[in-house]
Amino acid sequence: MSYHIQLDTFDGPLDLLLFLIRKNEIDLFDIPIAEVTQQYLEYLDLIKMLDLEGASDYILMAATLIRIKAKMLLPKSPVEDEEEEEDPRDELVRRLLEYQRFKEVSIQMADLEQARRLVWPRRFFDYDLGDDDEPVHWEPDQNYSLFDLMRVFKDVLKKAPTVTEHRVETISVTSEEQMDYLLKELHENNDQILFYETMEKLQNRLVMIVTFIALLELIRRGMVVINQSSVFGEIWIKRK
Amino acid sequence: MMEHSEIKSVVEALIFAADQPVTLAMLKKQFAEELNGTSLDSIIDELNEEYQGSGRAFSITMVAGGYQMITRPEYASWIKQMYHGRTKNKLSQAALEALAIIAFKQPISKAEVAAIRGVNSDGVIKNLLEKRLISISGRAEGLGRPLLYSTTREFLEYFGINDLQELPKPREIEELFKEGKFKDEIIEVLAETPEDEEQAAEASGQDETQAQQPEKAGDGDRTENPSE
Known part of the structure; x- marks a missing residue:
């Protein structure tokens, strides 16, 4: 456990x-x-006293400063004098300026943020009583990332029954089989199925994981797409 | 064929009931052919004029490419009071910096963000992902094929802007150079030994800063430099 104190x-x-x-x-x-x-x-x-983790970046900069200083103290070789020798500080100046550009923007963005915090849109209402049977607000142009899918999968795993008694058994299931299974499910359900529902049917962690891998593979091959009806809503798997 | 006033009411209803900004395309789709050349833009203007004229506490604004009803800023303190304890924290300075970099350099990898900030940015980026202000938009072709990040629609909404063009532009490096008393003679100056001749160097080149005038469009966006 580290204590993180932000200066x-x-x-x-x-x-x-x-x-x-x-x-x-x-x-x-x-x-x-x-x-x-x-x-x-x-x-x-x-x-260093306050924040060990972040300190490494500061130490790196200290080393850079000292290296620059050392370089500047070294006598220049007269031969190279002809060429325009780069000042050891130039690189640092470039980095400082590049950083300053975005620092300035970020300060102005804080103003935008502040202005936006003074107005309230109409959207903090959620009268949806969980009737997710149909993708009512279907938004085909909303792309949800794999990151979202992983997050939902974590939820599913949480819901999966946890084994209290330990048994060793071989489950012979392959991702190819599960890909066929998913495609079959899709075929029987009008080419679109609910992620949660499909996963819940499986009742076994290992099978779930293999099925998830199969789903990722199907997405990779471009055979299915995932879609979500609303933020935190149900995830739909759809045949492409 | 719908009456003009009817169209106006329907537009109002749709924007009122929407839980995210309603794009022009979304509105047009609802009406199919019944619009018959009526400009939705001007309908929104009319609605806003009516709200303004009758002293309503809200208006329709354009954000993230769509229309959204928002309360007027004058009532912020009242609403804040009502939502007491439920308002989210502001973004940290570190998060804003990372966002500024991602917004202008997207798609960009974690390492590139860290290189510009000079500090590890993994935690900040994870946080921005969770807030949905950025998303993973692909992988770079280079070594290790690192993930690339881009800003999202939620990002635009969060800052109340319509598109990325509305962000304040970072000033050009040349402009900062000029401001930092950078001169063509910099190499001469820097070639001297730092400690003793420092002052001499400073005194000599003070007034030659006009030498290079970077021609930059969009100077109007410039704001004061905090370093001054």
């Missing part, structure tokens, strides 16, 4: 660096690495 000012090493640069009114394109590194390390000590 609410910083969202990562780049954020901390930008903060230090602003605080010291440093020219972003002429960062005094030694000074910044010094201050950075002071914060790092604090961060």
Whole structure:
């Protein structure tokens, strides 16, 4: 168990660096690495104390700063002087700027979020009494991802009877068989079946899992599609 | 053929009863041929004018590509009070950052988000997935075929925008360069040893910032730089 304490000012090493640069009114394109590194390390000590997991990213940045400093201290070879040598700080500046772009956007997005939180749409009503027999609000253009399917499958597994007595038995069922089974079910039910219902019929965890794999395979082969009538509603399996 | 006022009432009923933004296409589908050239856009405008004129506490807005009835912001404090304790938390700054990156770079992998933020973003992305603000949209072709993420319809709804174009645009790097007193002479300046000549360098190039003017459309979206 780790204690995660967010220092609410910083969202990562780049954020901390930008903060230090602003605080010291440093020219972003002429960062005094030694000074910044010094201050950075002071914060790092604090961060290490508070949050071990996230600290690794901060430590990585500290190492980067020190490496840049070391590079800058090395005498330049006179031969290479002809070419335009890249400043070791350039890469860091690029990253800081790229990060700053999105940081700015995220701050403006927080304003949008705030404005939206002042208005309420008409939709927090759920008078549906669970009559999921028919896909009433069929929305064929709503695509639900495999992520949704996995989430629902977790629910199904929770519902599956848990075995209290342990028996070892071989269940000879293959995903090919279960694919045939699913296709047969689809065929007998007008080419669309309910995910929960189909799974519940199986009554055995292993068979359920194999059937789920079979379902994934059918989706992969493009033979069936999944669809949901509403958020958290029933999942429908449909023949393509 | 339906009367204009009847069409208007039906549109109002449909938007009122919908549990998500109703698109123009969805509305048109309901009417089949009976619309006969009536513009649904102008019907919505008429409804909004009526609401405004009679002092109704709600209006119809365009969000995530569809029409939705929402209460006017003036009544926020009352509704908040009613929903006391049931309102969801705001997104964290970390979540907003990740969303901003995903919105503009989608489809994008977890590692790319983390690279820009400079910090591991697995937890943030998992959280955004659970909130349905992003979804898995595919796999990259590269090494390890990492999952790619994109924003969702719920994302647009959450921020009350109609499409991604309505998001504030990230400023161009060149613009930030300019602001950060970046100069063509940067290489000269940076080639000097940092500590001693720092000040000299700073003093020398202060006024040459106009050298490169990035020509960028959409400058109107720019906001003040928080670093100033």
